[in-house]
Amino acid sequence: MLSFEVCNTARLQRDPRYDGRFYTAVKTTGIYCRPVCPVKQPLTRNVTYYQTAAAAEAAGYRPCLRCRPETAPFCAAWNGTRSTVARALKLIDGGALDDASVAALADRLGVSSRHLARLFERYVGASPQQVAKTRRVQRAKRLLDETTEPLAQIAYRAGFGSVRRFNAVFRELYGRSPSSIRHRRRVFA
Template sequence: MELDHEACYRAISTRDARFDGRIFIAVRTTRIYCRPICPARTPKRENVTFFATASAAQEAGYRPCLRCRPESSPDLGAWRGTSNTVSRALTLIGEGALDGEAVDALAERLGIGERQLRRLFRQHLGASPIAVAQTRRVLFAKQLIVETTMPMAEVALAAGFNSIRRFNATFQILYQRPPRELRRSKLIDGEQTGAEGITLKLPYAPPYDWDAMIDFLGARAIRGIEAVDNRWRYRRSIALDGAQGVISVEPDDREPALRVSIRFPQVSALSGIVRRVRRIFDLSADPLAIRDDL
């Protein structure tokens, strides 16, 4: 995917929030990639490379910035709408398709050849299917580490790592430190398991019409399953694979994000629950594209 280097550099020079989630800046001298709104000093023009996805940046050998936290950027890939096959593949990857099977098995499920699938991913995402799956696992794990007090073993399981050893090794390679050191000091004391409940921030690209969304959901709420509290909080019960839990969603009062609280006994289901919440609240919507079409 071709990116306009000059336009991208102007965006990071002004920390233009409209580009957040659309591009990632990689600094050759530090081997770190950032969001365009990163508060760090703007690097020299000749030292930067731009990528359309975090997966492409990581596959190129760059590690995520600890200041701007790429895992907190809106999920606004510029490739959206260009390939239905890529969209279907990403849905399957999000459901764990590459956690225990090879790329050729994923391609077979999509009805195309492995080479064609790799070509489409390279064309639209700038990265291989394996790199995309790995980046998603790492960034979700990083979010759980920073925003919750879940034990590391549960973080690894929730993010789709097959073993705690692989989880630790991946973070050591990517962040050059063990995952526990990434947890903020204020969260270290008093671990809370995922089954006891966690709260995560799910970012979006503003503007976001919370009132319209909550009115829409409230008018269609299923009695006994869903509820809307004073147009501020959405609650519902969930059931997956025989297990039951509850979620609640409300707007964050400081950042362009929704706060989702999840109480569910199976931590391995957390990523899927988060993905469904994002879909229900349309958090990957591109407001600029919507404005242009309207």
């Protein structure tokens, strides 16, 4: 993880070179953003920095509806010696945890589920389940923004087992329903 000073300088300058390398979480609003977010800058004492969107969400922050952190370029910082985590992330992106357990994912990677959890905590800052949940929500948010598909179809395409779970996760994370987010997009478009 980058130092607080480096992240803070990049945030204050809205430096696009750091987009996707860290996320800014604002304690007073409970929202996390990309370093390039165009909103009014929060006070430095009110911010915390996270390496991944999943880590910010695991800490209880909601994604910004303005800068859409789910669209940030994703850093390849896990490659090299961290290949187990990189392989796990690719499998999670492919839906490995949509229908299976973390134990099944760990078996596919040749490690124990406990070791996989430790690796994720160390390199990602969140559990494999949290990463999978974040990725499902990110996929769903993109589909809401880019398509006119019915919400039920979006829920299943994004990897949710039911529309009810899709709605519950969206309310938990964004504080509103998927249909209201889609409606808001149409109003401002």
